[in-house]
Amino acid sequence: MLWFSPRQAGSAWSRPNKQRIAELEEAGLLTPSGRATVERARADGSWSRLDEVEDLVVPADLSAAFDAIPEAREQWAGFPPSARRAILEWIVQARRPETRARRVAETARLAARGERANQWRKR
Incomplete structure:
Protein backbone atom coordinates (compact mmCIF):
# COMPACT_ATOMS: atom_id res chain seq x y z
CA MET A 1 0.00 0.00 0.00
CA LEU A 50 1.61 23.79 -13.60
CA ASP A 51 0.75 22.32 -17.02
CA GLU A 52 2.18 25.23 -19.01
CA VAL A 53 5.13 25.53 -16.62
CA GLU A 54 6.07 21.91 -17.21
CA ASP A 55 5.79 22.47 -20.97
CA LEU A 56 8.09 25.51 -20.53
CA VAL A 57 5.51 27.88 -22.03
CA VAL A 58 6.56 31.49 -21.46
CA PRO A 59 3.52 33.44 -20.20
CA ALA A 60 2.44 36.60 -22.04
CA ASP A 61 3.61 39.00 -19.32
CA LEU A 62 7.10 37.47 -19.24
CA SER A 63 7.25 37.46 -23.04
CA ALA A 64 6.39 41.18 -23.04
CA ALA A 65 9.16 41.80 -20.49
CA PHE A 66 11.58 39.92 -22.74
CA ASP A 67 10.44 42.05 -25.71
CA ALA A 68 11.40 45.16 -23.74
CA ILE A 69 14.89 43.75 -23.08
CA PRO A 70 15.85 41.73 -26.20
CA GLU A 71 19.05 40.22 -24.77
CA ALA A 72 16.96 38.75 -21.93
CA ARG A 73 15.16 36.36 -24.29
CA GLU A 74 18.45 35.14 -25.76
CA GLN A 75 19.90 34.48 -22.32
CA TRP A 76 16.65 32.83 -21.17
CA ALA A 77 16.84 30.40 -24.08
CA GLY A 78 20.31 29.38 -22.90
CA PHE A 79 19.21 28.47 -19.38
CA PRO A 80 18.78 24.74 -18.74
CA PRO A 81 15.17 23.49 -18.85
CA SER A 82 15.22 22.73 -15.12
CA ALA A 83 16.14 26.34 -14.30
CA ARG A 84 13.50 27.74 -16.65
CA ARG A 85 10.88 25.45 -15.11
CA ALA A 86 11.80 26.53 -11.57
CA ILE A 87 11.61 30.21 -12.51
CA LEU A 88 8.29 29.78 -14.33
CA GLU A 89 6.84 27.94 -11.34
CA TRP A 90 8.05 30.73 -9.05
CA ILE A 91 6.24 33.26 -11.25
CA VAL A 92 3.03 31.22 -11.58
CA GLN A 93 2.83 30.52 -7.84
CA ALA A 94 2.72 34.24 -6.95
CA ARG A 95 -0.48 34.89 -5.04
CA ARG A 96 -0.84 38.61 -5.72
CA PRO A 97 -0.64 40.38 -9.10
CA GLU A 98 1.97 42.82 -7.70
CA THR A 99 4.17 39.91 -6.64
CA ARG A 100 3.86 38.29 -10.05
CA ALA A 101 4.70 41.57 -11.82
CA ARG A 102 7.76 42.03 -9.59
CA ARG A 103 8.92 38.46 -10.29
CA VAL A 104 8.43 38.89 -14.04
CA ALA A 105 10.44 42.14 -14.03
CA GLU A 106 13.21 40.57 -11.95
CA THR A 107 13.35 37.54 -14.24
CA ALA A 108 13.77 39.69 -17.36
CA ARG A 109 16.27 42.05 -15.72
CA LEU A 110 18.46 39.22 -14.43
CA ALA A 111 18.15 37.16 -17.61
CA ALA A 112 19.56 40.09 -19.58
CA ARG A 113 22.70 39.75 -17.43
CA GLY A 114 22.74 35.97 -17.83
CA GLU A 115 21.61 35.40 -14.25
CA ARG A 116 18.74 33.20 -13.14
CA ALA A 117 15.99 34.66 -10.99
CA ASN A 118 15.00 32.87 -7.78
CA GLN A 119 18.35 31.09 -7.68
CA TRP A 120 21.01 31.28 -5.03
CA ARG A 121 23.83 33.60 -6.01
CA LYS A 122 27.11 34.16 -4.23
CA ARG A 123 27.23 37.82 -3.26
Whole structure:
Protein backbone atom coordinates (compact mmCIF):
# COMPACT_ATOMS: atom_id res chain seq x y z
CA MET A 1 0.00 0.00 0.00
CA LEU A 2 1.21 3.49 -0.81
CA TRP A 3 0.68 6.30 1.64
CA PHE A 4 0.30 9.82 0.38
CA SER A 5 0.31 12.56 2.97
CA PRO A 6 -2.59 15.01 2.89
CA ARG A 7 -2.14 17.89 0.47
CA GLN A 8 -2.59 21.51 1.35
CA ALA A 9 -5.72 22.92 -0.22
CA GLY A 10 -4.87 24.68 -3.46
CA SER A 11 -1.35 23.25 -3.79
CA ALA A 12 -0.37 22.70 -7.42
CA TRP A 13 -0.12 19.19 -8.86
CA SER A 14 3.04 18.30 -10.78
CA ARG A 15 3.01 16.02 -13.80
CA PRO A 16 4.65 13.08 -11.93
CA ASN A 17 2.00 13.29 -9.19
CA LYS A 18 -0.78 13.32 -11.78
CA GLN A 19 0.79 10.29 -13.46
CA ARG A 20 0.85 8.46 -10.12
CA ILE A 21 -2.84 9.23 -9.65
CA ALA A 22 -3.60 7.91 -13.15
CA GLU A 23 -1.70 4.69 -12.41
CA LEU A 24 -3.51 4.23 -9.09
CA GLU A 25 -6.87 4.87 -10.72
CA GLU A 26 -6.11 2.47 -13.57
CA ALA A 27 -5.13 -0.23 -11.06
CA GLY A 28 -8.28 0.42 -9.02
CA LEU A 29 -6.24 1.53 -6.01
CA LEU A 30 -7.38 5.14 -5.72
CA THR A 31 -9.44 5.51 -2.55
CA PRO A 32 -12.64 7.57 -2.36
CA SER A 33 -10.84 10.25 -0.34
CA GLY A 34 -8.07 10.35 -2.96
CA ARG A 35 -10.65 10.70 -5.71
CA ALA A 36 -12.34 13.53 -3.78
CA THR A 37 -8.99 15.31 -3.43
CA VAL A 38 -8.41 15.07 -7.17
CA GLU A 39 -11.89 16.39 -7.91
CA ARG A 40 -11.32 19.35 -5.57
CA ALA A 41 -8.02 20.05 -7.33
CA ARG A 42 -9.70 19.99 -10.73
CA ALA A 43 -12.45 22.31 -9.46
CA ASP A 44 -10.10 24.89 -7.91
CA GLY A 45 -7.59 24.87 -10.80
CA SER A 46 -4.65 23.50 -8.84
CA TRP A 47 -4.74 20.29 -10.93
CA SER A 48 -3.70 22.13 -14.11
CA ARG A 49 -1.84 25.16 -12.70
CA LEU A 50 1.61 23.79 -13.60
CA ASP A 51 0.75 22.32 -17.02
CA GLU A 52 2.18 25.23 -19.01
CA VAL A 53 5.13 25.53 -16.62
CA GLU A 54 6.07 21.91 -17.21
CA ASP A 55 5.79 22.47 -20.97
CA LEU A 56 8.09 25.51 -20.53
CA VAL A 57 5.51 27.88 -22.03
CA VAL A 58 6.56 31.49 -21.46
CA PRO A 59 3.52 33.44 -20.20
CA ALA A 60 2.44 36.60 -22.04
CA ASP A 61 3.61 39.00 -19.32
CA LEU A 62 7.10 37.47 -19.24
CA SER A 63 7.25 37.46 -23.04
CA ALA A 64 6.39 41.18 -23.04
CA ALA A 65 9.16 41.80 -20.49
CA PHE A 66 11.58 39.92 -22.74
CA ASP A 67 10.44 42.05 -25.71
CA ALA A 68 11.40 45.16 -23.74
CA ILE A 69 14.89 43.75 -23.08
CA PRO A 70 15.85 41.73 -26.20
CA GLU A 71 19.05 40.22 -24.77
CA ALA A 72 16.96 38.75 -21.93
CA ARG A 73 15.16 36.36 -24.29
CA GLU A 74 18.45 35.14 -25.76
CA GLN A 75 19.90 34.48 -22.32
CA TRP A 76 16.65 32.83 -21.17
CA ALA A 77 16.84 30.40 -24.08
CA GLY A 78 20.31 29.38 -22.90
CA PHE A 79 19.21 28.47 -19.38
CA PRO A 80 18.78 24.74 -18.74
CA PRO A 81 15.17 23.49 -18.85
CA SER A 82 15.22 22.73 -15.12
CA ALA A 83 16.14 26.34 -14.30
CA ARG A 84 13.50 27.74 -16.65
CA ARG A 85 10.88 25.45 -15.11
CA ALA A 86 11.80 26.53 -11.57
CA ILE A 87 11.61 30.21 -12.51
CA LEU A 88 8.29 29.78 -14.33
CA GLU A 89 6.84 27.94 -11.34
CA TRP A 90 8.05 30.73 -9.05
CA ILE A 91 6.24 33.26 -11.25
CA VAL A 92 3.03 31.22 -11.58
CA GLN A 93 2.83 30.52 -7.84
CA ALA A 94 2.72 34.24 -6.95
CA ARG A 95 -0.48 34.89 -5.04
CA ARG A 96 -0.84 38.61 -5.72
CA PRO A 97 -0.64 40.38 -9.10
CA GLU A 98 1.97 42.82 -7.70
CA THR A 99 4.17 39.91 -6.64
CA ARG A 100 3.86 38.29 -10.05
CA ALA A 101 4.70 41.57 -11.82
CA ARG A 102 7.76 42.03 -9.59
CA ARG A 103 8.92 38.46 -10.29
CA VAL A 104 8.43 38.89 -14.04
CA ALA A 105 10.44 42.14 -14.03
CA GLU A 106 13.21 40.57 -11.95
CA THR A 107 13.35 37.54 -14.24
CA ALA A 108 13.77 39.69 -17.36
CA ARG A 109 16.27 42.05 -15.72
CA LEU A 110 18.46 39.22 -14.43
CA ALA A 111 18.15 37.16 -17.61
CA ALA A 112 19.56 40.09 -19.58
CA ARG A 113 22.70 39.75 -17.43
CA GLY A 114 22.74 35.97 -17.83
CA GLU A 115 21.61 35.40 -14.25
CA ARG A 116 18.74 33.20 -13.14
CA ALA A 117 15.99 34.66 -10.99
CA ASN A 118 15.00 32.87 -7.78
CA GLN A 119 18.35 31.09 -7.68
CA TRP A 120 21.01 31.28 -5.03
CA ARG A 121 23.83 33.60 -6.01
CA LYS A 122 27.11 34.16 -4.23
CA ARG A 123 27.23 37.82 -3.26
